[in-house]
Amino acid sequence: MIARLLNEVVASAGVEIRTSGDCHTLSEVITERTGKVVNYNTLRRMYGLAKPVKPSRGSLDILSEFIGFDSYLHFTSGSPRLHSTRTKEEVYLRFAQGQDAEAVALLREMPESTLRSDMVIQMGRELFVSGDTARALSFLELVEPLVAELPYSEIVHVGNSMGIARSTLTSVSGLINHHAYQRMVHSLFVDYPHLSGYYGAEVDALKPGQAHSPEFELFTTCLGMLRSFLLGMPVEGELPEAPHSLSFHPILQGRLFACHMMTGVHDTPQEAWNRCFGEGALSDLNLEFAHELFLYAAMSNDANLVHWCLQELPMSTKPAQKHEHSALHTQRLLKCMARAFRGDLSSARMHFEKFDLDETHILHRDILDMCRCVLGHRLFPKKQPWKRRYDDLTARLGFTRFDDAFFKTAYRKITTLQP
Numbered sequence: 001m002i003a004r005l006l007n008e009v010v011a012s013a014g015v016e017i018r019t020s021g022d023c024h025t026l027s028e029v030i031t032e033r034t035g036k037v038v039n040y041n042t043l044r045r046m047y048g049l050a051k052p053v054k055p056s057r058g059s060l061d062i063l064s065e066f067i068g069f070d071s072y073l074h075f076t077s078g079s080p081r082l083h084s085t086r087t088k089e090e091v092y093l094r095f096a097q098g099q100d101a102e103a104v105a106l107l108r109e110m111p112e113s114t115l116r117s118d119m120v121i122q123m124g125r126e127l128f129v130s131g132d133t134a135r136a137l138s139f140l141e142l143v144e145p146l147v148a149e150l151p152y153s154e155i156v157h158v159g160n161s162m163g164i165a166r167s168t169l170t171s172v173s174g175l176i177n178h179h180a181y182q183r184m185v186h187s188l189f190v191d192y193p194h195l196s197g198y199y200g201a202e203v204d205a206l207k208p209g210q211a212h213s214p215e216f217e218l219f220t221t222c223l224g225m226l227r228s229f230l231l232g233m234p235v236e237g238e239l240p241e242a243p244h245s246l247s248f249h250p251i252l253q254g255r256l257f258a259c260h261m262m263t264g265v266h267d268t269p270q271e272a273w274n275r276c277f278g279e280g281a282l283s284d285l286n287l288e289f290a291h292e293l294f295l296y297a298a299m300s301n302d303a304n305l306v307h308w309c310l311q312e313l314p315m316s317t318k319p320a321q322k323h324e325h326s327a328l329h330t331q332r333l334l335k336c337m338a339r340a341f342r343g344d345l346s347s348a349r350m351h352f353e354k355f356d357l358d359e360t361h362i363l364h365r366d367i368l369d370m371c372r373c374v375l376g377h378r379l380f381p382k383k384q385p386w387k388r389r390y391d392d393l394t395a396r397l398g399f400t401r402f403d404d405a406f407f408k409t410a411y412r413k414i415t416t417l418q419p
Contacts, residue, residue, distance in 0.1 A: 001076050002055065005063055006046055012067045017047045033109070036062045068110065088119065095123055100135070104142045117154045120147060124158075125165040133174050140180040147184060156188055160362070163189020167199070176202045179212035187219055192295075193366045195227040196398040203227065215252060222255040225262055226296070232400035235262040242278035250288040253277070258296040261305060269308035283314045287324035287331075290315070294330040295364050298371045299401065301410045303341040306334050326361035333360075333368060336375060343413035349379050366393055370402050374410045 010017055013029045023043040030038050038059050044050040046059075060072035068087075069075040087110055094103035103123070110116050120143050127136040147158050162185045166175070175181040191199035203223045221237055228235045239259055240248075248256065257276050266272035282289075290313070297309050310331070332355045339348035352375060360368055370393050377386035387407065394402045 002046075002060070005060065005067075005072070005075060008067050009063050017043075017049070020044055020049060023047065023049065030062065030066050034062055034065050036065070038062050088115075091119060098135075100139050100142055104139075104146060107143075108146060116146065117150055117158050121158055121161040124162045128162070128165045137175065137178050137181060140178070140184055144180050144184055159185050159188025163191065167191050167194060176205050177207050182212050182216055187216060190223065190292075190363060192226075192363050193397055195223070195230055200227050215248060218248070218256065219252060222252075222259050222292075225259045226255075226292075229262045229296075230299075230399040230401045235259070235264070237263075239263075239276075241275055242281055245276055246278075246281060250286060251291045253282070254289040254291055254293040258293045261296065261300070261302070269305050270312065284316045285314055286316050286318070287327040290327045290331070291324075291361070294327055294334060295361075295367065298330065298333055298337065299367060301406065303338075306337050306341065310334055310338055326359065326364070329356060329359040330361070330364065330368065333371065333375075336379075337371075337411050340375060340378065340411040341413060345379060348375070352376070352379050366397060367399075369393060370397075371410075374407055377407070378411060 013026055015022055015026045015029065017023060023040040026043055027038055027040040042059055045052050046055055057072060064072045064075040087106060091103045091106045094106065107116050107119060124139060127139055147155055166185065176186060203220055206220050218240065225235050225237055239256060245253060245256055257272065260266060260272040260276050261269065294309060297305050332351060336348050336351035336355060339351060357365055357369055357372060370390055373386045373390040376384060390407055
């Protein structure tokens with residue numbers, strides 16, 4: 001049990017014990033979180049960097065408290081539920097009393113990152129529902145440093161969950177020009193299905209100079225261009241090029257490249273790539289880069305772009321991370337489209353059957369479903385009422401890009417594909 005305790009302590013602290021200096025660091029982290037001291041020499045002995053001795057019960061109690069238990073005895077019982085439940089109740093009590101800072105301080109003491117993120121989401125959604133914009137923004141400022149410490153997949157989970165709550169409420173306004181909201185929610189939760197509605201209006205409401213960073217300014221520009229594309233309007237605007245584009249987050253780089261393609265000023269995807277990033281500037285890309293690029297490729301009806309994304313985009317061969325799986329499933333739909341463009345309908349049907357809409361990004365699904373309906377009508381015309389589903393989606397989303405002409409002509413065989 002002691003070995004398990006020591007493993008959980010370093011996992012919670014995010015410290016790898018290799019040297020005496022690491023024990024110094026761990027001792028400081030333990031003191032900062034618990035207010036109690038475990039001497040670094042004691043830690044050296046526990047972790048095998050000095051002659052081992054049997055640890056005292058007091059040291060074991062402090063280490064157990066560090067990972068969320070009341071004592072070492074509590075740790076050996078195998079259930080942190082009592083401690084977690086007690087802490088949750090304390091958090092909710094402070095929150096109900098309007099003591100948000102105290103509630104957030106208690107959240108920091110909780111060892112389980114998933115539980116912390118879920119409680120942040122629950123309290124944030126409650127404030128959105130209340131319509132108390134001022135308190136909601138103050139709360140976001142308080143929890144932002146806490147959320148920033150979470151794994152990236154959980155940061156995205158927090159942003160999307162709060163964004164979904166925001167999307168259902170008309171009572172919450174005045175959020176878009178607040179930096180904490182921009183960072184925690186708006187830049188993570190891209191409400192594609194509502195780009196023609198409240199979300200598009202929110203993008204337009206960003207005041208000049210009110211973005212928290214140049215990256216967020218570009219993010220908003222890209223959303224505006226995507227909105228114009230979906231609404232059948234000219235896609236215009238100045239976009240960064242190499243070398244300025246090389247410092248952006250991979251997801252933002254993918255959005256930027258998609259927007260370069262949307263403008264229609266480049267003859268080929270490779271030309272757009274060279275302008276955007278320089279010749280051979282990016283390589284071994286993770287699927288993060290393809291997050292929005294694959295979405296745009298699917299609805300572009302551009303056979304050469306689909307082919308380029310599948311054959312030329314310098315993607316990494318590393319296994320996909322948890323938050324990248326949705327792009328992997330969108331890629332499967334692109335493979336179906338590529339076969340349809342070539343007229344290889346037998347192979348296209350095979351890839352179509354493998355595509356699972358429910359595995360794609362939750363906010364991409366409506367758009368990808370419209371693309372799926374077009375392909376389904378072509379590949380399995382008698383299987384489902386594809387046109388009815390397509391019409392229902394287009395009426396709800398209001399994107400003129402997806403009209404009757406798109407339904408009838410998209411993903412047809414093209415004989416001028418790049419080799």
